[in-house]
Amino acid sequence: MIAAARLSLLERLYAKSRDRLPRDARAFQIFFLAALLTTGVLLRDFSVQPLQIALAFAAGLATQAFWLKRLGLQQKGLLSAIVTCCGLSLLLRSDALWAHPLAAALAMSSKFVLRINGKHLYNPANLGVIAAITLLPGTWVSPGQWGNDLALAVWLLMLGTIVTQRARRLDISWVFLGAFLGCVALRVVLLGQSWAIWWHQLGNGALLLFTFFMISDPMTIPNRSGPRIAYALIVACGAAAWQYLLFKPNALIWVLFLATPLVPLFDRLFPGEHFAWRGAGPAPASSVRV
Amino acid sequence: MSLPLPHPRPTRVAASLALIASLAAATPPASAFCGFYVGKADTKLFNEASQVILARDGNRTVIGMRNDFQGELTDFALVVPVPVVLQKDQIHVGDPKIFERIDAYSAPRLAEYFDPNPCEVRKIAREMAAPASAGATLAQKASRDQALGVTIEASYTVGEYDIVILSATQSNGLEVWLKQNGYRIPANASRALQPYVRQGLKFFVAKVNLAEQAKTGFSYLRPLQFAFEYERFMLPVRLGMLNAKGPQDLVIYVLTRNGRVETTNYRTVKLPANVELPTYVRGEFPKVYKALFETQARREDYRVVWTEYFWDMGWCDPCAANPLSLEELRSAGVFWLDGDMSSTGAPGAAARSVVRPRGGGAQPVMLTRLHLRYTPETLPEDLMFHETQDRQNFQARYILRHPWQGDANACPEAKSYFDEVARRQEREAQTLANLTAWDLNDIRGRMNVQAVSAPKWWERLWR
Numbered sequence: 001m002i003a004a005a006r007l008s009l010l011e012r013l014y015a016k017s018r019d020r021l022p023r024d025a026r027a028f029q030i031f032f033l034a035a036l037l038t039t040g041v042l043l044r045d046f047s048v049q050p051l052q053i054a055l056a057f058a059a060g061l062a063t064q065a066f067w068l069k070r071l072g073l074q075q076k077g078l079l080s081a082i083v084t085c086c087g088l089s090l091l092l093r094s095d096a097l098w099a100h101p102l103a104a105a106l107a108m109s110s111k112f113v114l115r116i117n118g119k120h121l122y123n124p125a126n127l128g129v130i131a132a133i134t135l136l137p138g139t140w141v142s143p144g145q146w147g148n149d150l151a152l153a154v155w156l157l158m159l160g161t162i163v164t165q166r167a168r169r170l171d172i173s174w175v176f177l178g179a180f181l182g183c184v185a186l187r188v189v190l191l192g193q194s195w196a197i198w199w200h201q202l203g204n205g206a207l208l209l210f211t212f213f214m215i216s217d218p219m220t221i222p223n224r225s226g227p228r229i230a231y232a233l234i235v236a237c238g239a240a241a242w243q244y245l246l247f248k249p250n251a252l253i254w255v256l257f258l259a260t261p262l263v264p265l266f267d268r269l270f271p272g273e274h275f276a277w278r279g280a281g282p283a284p285a286s287s288v289r290v
Numbered sequence: 291m292s293l294p295l296p297h298p299r300p301t302r303v304a305a306s307l308a309l310i311a312s313l314a315a316a317t318p319p320a321s322a323f324c325g326f327y328v329g330k331a332d333t334k335l336f337n338e339a340s341q342v343i344l345a346r347d348g349n350r351t352v353i354g355m356r357n358d359f360q361g362e363l364t365d366f367a368l369v370v371p372v373p374v375v376l377q378k379d380q381i382h383v384g385d386p387k388i389f390e391r392i393d394a395y396s397a398p399r400l401a402e403y404f405d406p407n408p409c410e411v412r413k414i415a416r417e418m419a420a421p422a423s424a425g426a427t428l429a430q431k432a433s434r435d436q437a438l439g440v441t442i443e444a445s446y447t448v449g450e451y452d453i454v455i456l457s458a459t460q461s462n463g464l465e466v467w468l469k470q471n472g473y474r475i476p477a478n479a480s481r482a483l484q485p486y487v488r489q490g491l492k493f494f495v496a497k498v499n500l501a502e503q504a505k506t507g508f509s510y511l512r513p514l515q516f517a518f519e520y521e522r523f524m525l526p527v528r529l530g531m532l533n534a535k536g537p538q539d540l541v542i543y544v545l546t547r548n549g550r551v552e553t554t555n556y557r558t559v560k561l562p563a564n565v566e567l568p569t570y571v572r573g574e575f576p577k578v579y580k581a582l583f584e585t586q587a588r589r590e591d592y593r594v595v596w597t598e599y600f601w602d603m604g605w606c607d608p609c610a611a612n613p614l615s616l617e618e619l620r621s622a623g624v625f626w627l628d629g630d631m632s633s634t635g636a637p638g639a640a641a642r643s644v645v646r647p648r649g650g651g652a653q654p655v656m657l658t659r660l661h662l663r664y665t666p667e668t669l670p671e672d673l674m675f676h677e678t679q680d681r682q683n684f685q686a687r688y689i690l691r692h693p694w695q696g697d698a699n700a701c702p703e704a705k706s707y708f709d710e711v712a713r714r715q716e717r718e719a720q721t722l723a724n725l726t727a728w729d730l731n732d733i734r735g736r737m738n739v740q741a742v743s744a745p746k747w748w749e750r751l752w753r
Contacts, residue, residue: 142552147557
């Protein structure tokens with residue numbers, strides 16, 4: 001009797017808290033990315049200046065607002081611009097002030113310009129970083145900046161899981177992480193290396209951030225689960241090859257960038273419902289989502 | 291100019307000059323700009339610090355290794371995985387002086403300033419430059435080698451070293467071969483050798499040729515350098531850990547063309563620097579720096595690669611030692627210089643505090659000085675690097691500010707000046723205590739100051 005009452009109380013509490021929490025996964029994403037950025041700047045010596053972050057946000061939000069107005073779109077959402085600017089501030093490093101805002105403007109514009117079949121093609125932060133390091137002088141990415149701290153890794157795993165779960169795209173993150181760490185494990189076994197190297201990779205903050213906050217972007221991955229898993233495997237194996245066979249840096253962001261054109265191909269071969277934010281269910285395929 | 295700082299008093303300049311001249315007779319008097327270099331913490335501080343000069347542009351790589359090997363020369367063995375069978379002319383015995391030069395040029399340093407008379411309005415900055423203190427006949431055994439899976443790809447005598455380039459199909463066989471051939475390698479080396487064998491790397495193996503060593507007339511071993519092309523920008527450090535007892539130090543001077551170099555698989559962090567320290571550390575800067583580095587490395591659990599210096603080698607401000615000449619840069623392994631670098635300070639030329647960038651046409655050389663203290667547990671993977679586009683200069687520089695030696699009653703400004711000095715000294719004590727983990731009260735005692743309480747809020751009201 002008492003147990004049943006307790007259970008119903010718990011159920012009511014859960015329902016209440018669920019209703020109060022924001023439905024849009026991006027709200028969580030912004031909160032966690034902001035927390036990670038703060039941690040990075042204060043505790044991990046990220047070489048990003050507050051002014052660079054401010055300029056990135058100013059340019060990113062202005063660009064988003066510009067395109068929304070120009071295309072006459074009803075959505076007033078600036079959430080995705082905030083997510084992208086957080087991502088750029090976390091990843092991109094520059095010794096000039098203009099690189100971050102320019103990259104943010106390019107990234108946000110890509111969402112409105114590079115569109116296929118009603119979806120934007122590239123993850124904006126991914127495109128912004130690649131555009132910056134290939135086109136803008138004095139920019140770079142510091143893949144080692146997070147270190148290989150297992151405690152931090154656990155935090156990233158937990159926070160990332162919450163976001164990807166709410167975005168209903170948890171499958172791609174876990175498959176990617178499993179496949180990439182599987183490739184690292186295979187290399188450890190083949191070369192007879194110490195397993196410490198595998199743990200070292202598992203604790204890599206940059207890998208986990210990519211897993212849960214970049215490749216999981218529901219707007220730039222295949223709509224159906226099967227192709228999503230195939231895509232995750234392609235990116236994971238491609239990144240491992242980039243890193244361990246070609247010995248080039250920034251494997252994750254480069255391979256995601258190069259693999260992205262596969263997404264519209266997968267969507268054409270295996271049509272599925274488009275993703276829509278805010279948990280509002282699938283939107284009609286003809287509408288423009290940003 | 292490094293800092294717009296006040297004018298040093300002329301008498302103290304002279305005194306400091308004399309001291310520095312006695313420290314390093316070779317150092318000529320310097321033109322004065324922004325602060326003295328009065329101390330330097332070079333690699334001699336750190337026992338058993340290995341030093342590596344790594345010059346890289348594109349896939350072309352030159353590695354120079356300096357080992358401060360202390361034991362019997364017959365016990366010396368160097369095993370380095372290399373991507374290809376090196377030809378004899380890809381191997382060079384270098385000059386140890388180049389390590390001393392590049393160390394002195396990039397070492398953490400102490401800069402010193404003197405407060406002006408607060409009663410005087412005009413402020414002029416001057417500075418002075420630093421003292422540059424200082425760096426079988428195998429063929430017969432071919433069938434047995436084959437059984438071990440070891441092939442001698444080449445063998446040379448270069449300088450005082452007998453060098454063989456080996457390829458191996460199994461790490462156990464390689465370990466046995468090395469032991470049978472008189473190389474003193476640690477037990478269980480095969481486990482560490484295995485990943486390199488399986489990646490198809492060759493092994494550059496050196497031991498000392500005693501007869502050749504005697505001919506050189508040196509009591510020490512000169513550094514070995516080798517040049518090769520390799521797509522990987524890395525340094526194999528794991529083999530060096532086999533004998534490790536406790537944390538080891540490694541200083542890497544990376545010379546590149548474009549920008550700062552950092553590690554991709556470990557955090558690269560700039561050392562806390564450009565802070566003011568109590569003036570009493572003037573005479574004991576090496577001790578301070580050693581404690582500072584130890585404390586910082588320990589706080590990060592030996593998992594961080596520290597940047598101690600990054601600068602375009604064409605100039606420095608102020609310079610701890612003269613920039614390297616064209617010949618010295620070549621000797622360090624820089625291979626992409628074909629232009630005229632005549633404006634670069636040559637050794638023996640007057641020490642300049644600020645050496646300005648070279649004239650047009652010269653190709654740049656960027657020096658990144660990385661220092662790491664590690665244990666086998668904290669460095670599970672070889673160091674992988676990448677060259678960033680970062681060109682923001684950095685130096686591990688610590689500042690001393692000497693208070694004005696006047697009377698607190700000399701003028702109305704003097705009283706508030708000395709109040710500020712007291713607060714500043716307290717900040718300096720706290721900074722030193724934080725950086726070195728030394729006891730704050732001991733530091734205050736050495737400084738001969740009392741803890742300063744913050745002024746009451748009303749004290750500022752009716753001033």
